[in-house]
Amino acid sequence: MSHTLRALIVDDESLARHLIREYLQRHTDIDLVGECDSGLQAVRDIDTLEPDLIFLDIQMPKLTGLEVLALTGRRSGVIFTTAYDAYALQAFDLHAVDYLLKPFSQERFDAALARARAMLGRSQPALDALIAASAPWLERVLIRDREQVHVILVSSIDYIEAQDDYIAIHAEGKCYLKTQSLADIEARLDPKGFVRVHRSYLINLARLQTIERHGKDGHAARLAGGHKVPISRTGYERLRTII
Amino acid sequence: MHPFLSDNRKLFRYMLAWLTASLPAAAALHWSGRAGWPQGLLFALPLCLVLGFSVLSAYYVCRALPYAQRRLARVVGLFGAASLVSAGAWLLLALAWNGIWPLLDAGQPLVRLDDDAQGVLFIAAACLYLLSLLAHDVLIAFDNARDATERAAAMRALAREAELQMLRSQVDPHFLFNSLNSICALIDLAPADARAMTIDLAEFFRRTLALSARTEITLAEEVALCEHYLAIEKRRFGAKLAVELQIEAEARPCLLPPMCLQPLIENALKHGIRHLDAGGMVSVRAAVRDGWLHLTVANPIDELAVSAGPGGVGLKNLRERLGVFYDTRARIRWWREAASFHIELTLPGLESREP
Structure with missing residues (x-):
């Protein structure tokens, strides 16, 4: 193994965070460095903790997952999670960005993780397009x-x-x-x-x-x-x- | 078919009117010296009945010329011709009826029908027929207008019914999938809670489906539905959500359309509690005052939130549904009080007849 990966979970529901924590247990090379229950907290933690991987919920009050990315400029190591958001899903499919649909299985989670691992550290241009499409102007x-x-x-x-x-x-x-x-x-x-x-x-x-x-x-x-x-x-x- | 012909009572009254009309006709014949009382009556009675019948045919003449195809020349032509033909036929009948008596027992004709009398009879019959045409025309126009409004109302009712059906069956997919995700997490964390949440979810959907088939339910049933909904949300929100339900005993049997209270609670969570880091309490109150059912939902909100209130689709739908159900007798209002949001429904406090 090269080195452990630092992961951050962002979701406003504690049970949703718990599920990801549970699925992460079998990945011993991943070190969970933080959990955020709001987009605002996520903006702060992404800056200070500089995680390699972010499990990012889209539908959060005040600041959505996409806004968190737009504001922090973060463009790599992002795994989106969402329950249902017709508009966002359409945008994801359009830009070929991977996402986890809640509820998801351990297998689906592992597959998304493997994909993110392969892309690690590399900026995903698809994310740029996605963020630009979701909000052309700052709100x-x-x-x-x-x-x-x-x-x-x-x-x-x-x-x-x-x-x-x-x-x-x-x-x-x-x-x-x-x-x-x-x-x-x-x-x-x-x-x-x-x-x-x-x-x-x-x-x-x-x-x-x-x-x-x-x-x-x-x-x-x-x-x-x-x-x-x-x-x-x-x-x-x-x-x-x-x- | 003519409306009189399909209704015996109306037909009877109508013919009775014509029978009475034969009296002045006989009197006119008597005073003009053209016939004695009995002969005059014998002449006028059957002819009045026949005229009464024949002017009813104006209904079919009017129907034969739909409003869309009307031109002045056509209307004048058709109505004029119909009146003249009908008056002519009737005059011939009158002459025949009058002329049949001398042939039978070599008696006198009933009435002395000189040229003047024939002219008067013809003009009177033609005018009556024309009047009947105009009266029928107005009648048909009224009928058409009434039919059109009735159809429009029925269409509106149907469209509304379809819309209601759709609204009721509309389940927030976000709620469903997030709840399933929570259950997924609970299976490892607290299996008993996972089971309880599954049952709450099933119960909530079962009740939603059952209620959607009904136009009105008791408040007690709606509250039961909301309790399952809140049980699910409490697990999702954790310590952030507190709930206070104050439902007065006399409010429980009150009837209201299904899914009036649940969307209000859903809004309170979605737009209120969810945006507060510390969470808060949703208060639901139901009371009956002076025959009116008052339902209020109050929740804390983020003071800095931009949206001043629920201008959303959910509330618009609820307002429309209440309009359909209660016309103008229902009121929905909301207001902001510092850091809390209040919404109140005032409905007629009709009670269920069942115990």
Whole structure:
């Protein structure tokens, strides 16, 4: 044997986690490093524990299995489990991604494990396609704040501001810092909902209240919640074509 | 067939009216000096009866010209011709009836039918026939309209019935497969629990199937169904789910359509408890107040949850079903109170007649 594999179980039902634990007993080379009962916990643990294998339930409250992958960027060593989700199953079949249908047998479990083992460490491009197909635009943004992980609904964001190497996300009266470029997050957000009004500002159109004159021939956006964001000349043109 | 001809009572009344009409006719003959009272009556009575019968044929004339094929010229032509032909035939009959008497016992004709009298008789018969045509036309139009609405209502009822059938037989596949998965895990962990859960699952489905064949059940039956459902969910949710059922004794025999309460509890778990890390308690209350059955389900919710309430399909379906069953006498409302969600059904508190 080369080395033991580190596995993580993600499922919001304890009995479902128990079943996987039981099936894992005969695989002595697999070391169970953690169990998560929520998607949020999974995002944290995938980051800190860096498991080789993840048994990932799809239907979880707040954060689905697919969202966990989208948020963590994890693309390898994933074995999906699901009871029933017509939409997800269709997507899986379309992209030839393996999944375990609950309830599953030890034999089916072993087969999925063998397949995942063979693919170990290799990034699965099918997962990329699957995640892209399941959610073309971000619905939630993940913020890591030391030990804490915040999930912000994209719809609750007022605006995003670029600051050096990171971005400041203003939502619900708070400001969250995230290491990401503004162009990067702009590409993941629905262009019908978010407009780059300035080199350093991206605003949520749903939160836009008025466009005010600012200075000589400049403009500024007044957002719900009272924030005022400068609008550049190209940003103004972009806004006008959308509204 | 003409509606009068298939109904003896209606026909009798109708002919009686014509018999009475023969009295003024005989009086008119008498006062105009054309006949004596007995001769006038003898002339008018049978002819009135025959006229009464013959104008009924207008029904078939109207039916022969469906509304879709009507053109003004055709209607005028057909109605006019029918009136003239019928009046002519009737006048010939009157002349024959009047003329038969001299041949029989060399007596006098019953009535002195000069040109004026014949003209009046012909015009009267033609007008009556035309009136009958118009009356029948209106009658048929009303009948058609009533039939159409009745058919539409029947179709709607059928469509609804089919929809109900489908809704009832619709079992959440997610619930089924997750429950089976839990049983799978329990077989190793706690075999007795696995057995109990299998039985709860079987009982829940058996009751669901049995109830789907019925239009109304007692609240006690619905609560029994929910108890099996909750027993299953308690095993799946573990310590996260607590349940409090407060069903008043007088509420138990109340009748309601099947599967009214269960979807509310299902929603409470799906949209409430499941999203809370610490879980919470679902409270179900049933009480009768002033003849109304009040059913309430309350559950804690995630305060930050975006969805303000159940705008879902399940609740829409329930509202529609209650509308079909109770018309406007049922009310469903929901509200959010800080971190809890409440839903209340108010239904007429009709009790089962069985003890």
